Amino acid sequence: MKDWPYDVFPTGWYQIGYSEELAPGDVRPVKYFDEDLVLFRTEGGEVSLLDAHCPHLGAHLGHGGTVRGECIACPFHDWRFTADGELHEIPYAPAATRRVGLGRRRTREVQGIILTWYDAFGREPFWEWPGIPEFGDQVNNYPIYPYGADHVGIRRIVVQSPVENTPDYFHFPVVHGAGQPGRPLLWKEEKHYLHTRIGYWFGYGRPATWLTPNGPVDGETETEAWGLGLSNARFHIDDMVNNQLTATTPVDREHSQIFCTISVTREPGSDSDEPTGRAKKMIEFQNVQIRRDFAIWENQRYVEHPPFAGGEDLYYGRFRRWSKQFYSDAPYVDGKTIEGDIRKPGSFVVPEYEHNLT
Numbered sequence: 001m002k003d004w005p006y007d008v009f010p011t012g013w014y015q016i017g018y019s020e021e022l023a024p025g026d027v028r029p030v031k032y033f034d035e036d037l038v039l040f041r042t043e044g045g046e047v048s049l050l051d052a053h054c055p056h057l058g059a060h061l062g063h064g065g066t067v068r069g070e071c072i073a074c075p076f077h078d079w080r081f082t083a084d085g086e087l088h089e090i091p092y093a094p095a096a097t098r099r100v101g102l103g104r105r106r107t108r109e110v111q112g113i114i115l116t117w118y119d120a121f122g123r124e125p126f127w128e129w130p131g132i133p134e135f136g137d138q139v140n141n142y143p144i145y146p147y148g149a150d151h152v153g154i155r156r157i158v159v160q161s162p163v164e165n166t167p168d169y170f171h172f173p174v175v176h177g178a179g180q181p182g183r184p185l186l187w188k189e190e191k192h193y194l195h196t197r198i199g200y201w202f203g204y205g206r207p208a209t210w211l212t213p214n215g216p217v218d219g220e221t222e223t224e225a226w227g228l229g230l231s232n233a234r235f236h237i238d239d240m241v242n243n244q245l246t247a248t249t250p251v252d253r254e255h256s257q258i259f260c261t262i263s264v265t266r267e268p269g270s271d272s273d274e275p276t277g278r279a280k281k282m283i284e285f286q287n288v289q290i291r292r293d294f295a296i297w298e299n300q301r302y303v304e305h306p307p308f309a310g311g312e313d314l315y316y317g318r319f320r321r322w323s324k325q326f327y328s329d330a331p332y333v334d335g336k337t338i339e340g341d342i343r344k345p346g347s348f349v350v351p352e353y354e355h356n357l358t
Helices: 160-164 277-297 312-327
Strands: 012-018 027-032 035-041 047-051 066-068 071-073 080-082 087-089 107-110 113-118 149-155 183-190 193-202 217-226 230-237 240-250 256-264 346-349
Touching: 012 027, 012 230, 012 240, 012 256, 047 107, 113 240, 149 277, 160 240, 160 277, 160 312, 183 312, 240 277, 256 277
Parallel strands: none
Antiparallel strands: 012 113, 027 035, 035 047, 066 071, 071 080, 080 087, 107 113, 149 256, 183 193, 183 346, 193 217, 217 230, 230 240, 240 256
């Protein structure tokens, strides 16, 4: 993004794929955080993300490398490295030992989503992603894969942009066709975790829609963010609960790979894993709506001190103070970072929507 103020990628967990799409023995060349990496799954099922280039003569293990048991073999001279990146053997010189290896990135698999940890300062993970309750409940919700898994692809978007939508209550009528702006109900932040609630009239001004067949519904969107790489919007509309997890993973300084993962409440009487009816329309609708945001973010410049109006300064200010911790080498400690007291942790409930919308 033009005028982007940070020189490092933010600390946190990032999605790099879906478990169903990486079978034992699969090897892929990938690029994240401006680094060439190799992603593979061992024959025993362990996922590994390593530096891509063999320390012997520099071959890229993602281009022609193969899984041999619990190791990945270099396509050039067959040097073999464990999932931890340690040199396991040199087949043509079995007695040789060399103090070389490949850097490993920490990975997790949570509810069928493959994650990696990134920290510009080399620290181990200091939180875990808990997942989304509905993703693990296939009795009441359709499975997230494959019908709810949207590979958006690589876009010219920085990681922070999707999460920065959280305090933007006024763009919904303009970008998404809502009848009214959102109504802020809750803002709660706990270290790396941000939790908000936003009120909406779904179907406002219309007698009935496919989403609100019984007329307008006073519903709610609950948002959660764990760092800046993973953010979930949970839509409560009548008896339907829809989750949309937006995962934004840096590829380089200007581009990110984006995944959107959606769960929807099962239709009454449904015994199929394929969404139908209103649930199917909701998935299609969400995939279209978020692409409207992408069109904005891809051509946006960063404004450090915006001329806010209508109460925007309160929520944008809180968000930007909270987000700064992920670019620092001293994350949240008693409300302070290396830059000083730049955030005010805690929560507050907004009982009434009092902003002047005119």
